[in-house]
Amino acid sequence: MLKGEEITRRRRTACRGGVFAGAPARRRQVVSKYQHRLGGRLRAIRQQQGLTLQQVEELSEGKWKAVVVGSYERGDRAVSVAKLSELGEFYNVPVSELLPKEDVPSVTSSTPAKVMLDLRRLARSDLDPELQPVSRFAHTIQLQRGDFNGSVLTIRGEDLRALSVIYGTDPDELVIRLEDEGVLAEL
Secondary structure, eight states, X not given: OOOHHHHHHHHHTSSBTTBOTTOOHHHHHHHHHHHHHHHHHHHHHHHHTTOOHHHHHHHTXXXXXXXXXXXXXXXXXXXXXXXXXXXXXXXXXXXXXXXXXXXXXXXXXTSOSEEEEEHHHHTOTTOXXXXXXXXXXXXXXXXXXXXXXXXXXXEEHHHHHHHHHHHTSOHHHHHHHHHHHTOBOOO
């Protein structure tokens, strides 16, 4: 059995560079399956629009390289939420429609349907650089909602699922990471 300090260390090192490096093989397979489903969804949307990978590159004036989009579609390359959002804009499709719908690992009963982020803690200058995507994501939601008065921001399970894509993990593990880093608001 692991001691508390070792468990915390493993949780903190779990999400590194968008890859769930500390995960057992089974967890990596779940991430890989999700990336493949996400890639399949991206491919389906591109094909619904009657575009080849080469046409995507041409229409985007080189912004979206065929080889990069192809690697996203095959699930060989993790796609950040920012890139997913930009790709959604290119296809003129909401990000939520880019995410796979069927057999998606749902937010389980151990993960709340909503998570409250502490915006003051996310704004700290000593925030772990790996959590910058969470901070940017929260800021984007604030912009969309026009909500700049609060010290906490509630994000839905769907938002949490989208955010977990950035880290190549599932929502449960992301919540653990956010708890460990102290950026979840306490009730």
